[in-house]
Amino acid sequence: MTETGIVVAVVEAVAAADGHDPVEAEPLYEYVNPDALTALCKQDGGEWSLTFQYAGHQVTVDHRSQIRVDGVTYTPDASNRFD
Amino acid sequence: MGDADTLSMSLNPSEGPDWAARWDRLYEALSAEPRRMIIASLLDEPQGRRLPLPEAAESPNKPQDDETLRIELCHNHLPLLAEAGYVRWEQDPFVVQRGPRFEEPESIMEVLTDSLDALPPSLINNCKIFREQVNDD
Numbered sequence: 001m002t003e004t005g006i007v008v009a010v011v012e013a014v015a016a017a018d019g020h021d022p023v024e025a026e027p028l029y030e031y032v033n034p035d036a037l038t039a040l041c042k043q044d045g046g047e048w049s050l051t052f053q054y055a056g057h058q059v060t061v062d063h064r065s066q067i068r069v070d071g072v073t074y075t076p077d078a079s080n081r082f083d
Numbered sequence: 084m085g086d087a088d089t090l091s092m093s094l095n096p097s098e099g100p101d102w103a104a105r106w107d108r109l110y111e112a113l114s115a116e117p118r119r120m121i122i123a124s125l126l127d128e129p130q131g132r133r134l135p136l137p138e139a140a141e142s143p144n145k146p147q148d149d150e151t152l153r154i155e156l157c158h159n160h161l162p163l164l165a166e167a168g169y170v171r172w173e174q175d176p177f178v179v180q181r182g183p184r185f186e187e188p189e190s191i192m193e194v195l196t197d198s199l200d201a202l203p204p205s206l207i208n209n210c211k212i213f214r215e216q217v218n219d220d
Contacts, residue, residue, distance in 0.1 A: 028159065
């Protein structure tokens with residue numbers, strides 16, 4: 001996971017659910033603090049999950065950086081893979 | 084806060100010290116390399132001149148995939164910088180220019196680059212941005 005990898009992953013997960021271009025989706029910044037989300041995902045140790053609303057979806061991120069959109073686990077495929 | 088009576092009115096936190104919030108905002112804005120790069124790129128540009136993105140945010144220290152950088156810019160860095168008033172940006176064409184409060188980050192970046200000799204090596208060794216600015220002078 002790169003410094004802001006989780007931001008890209010969340011945006012891509014919701015864009016995939018909507019069939020949108022990730023760049024044109026509503027700014028994540030308007031829904032959750034992306035720096036805070038990134039900092040949380042960089043923390044070692046502890047178990048947590050964070051649920052927030054983004055662009056009409058319920059997004060959950062956990063300590064393994066696993067992402068669920070409206071309860072469905074997001075699995076990036078090769079074409080929208082993130083590092 | 085029980086000692087508030089002993090403070091002069093000008094130090095009363097309840098009056099909302101705007102400068103403190105501005106300093107916090109400034110450090111927050113400068114706490115990510117793409118945001119520092121955007122500010123640094125705009126230092127040489129006059130008010131109103133638009134720079135192409137993502138090029139203006141690309142760091143020589145940390146090459147990044149264009150699409151990844153683009154998503155991070157649109158969903159985090161640019162909205163944050165614009166909310167602080169430091170920049171204005173557009174998606175199509177993808178460009179950035181100085182915002183109404185650009186002088187805040189501008190002043191700090193100029194103080195920093197004017198004082199590179201005073202900075203400890205741990206903050207500047209192998210930093211390609213500072214090296215470029217030294218070479219420019």
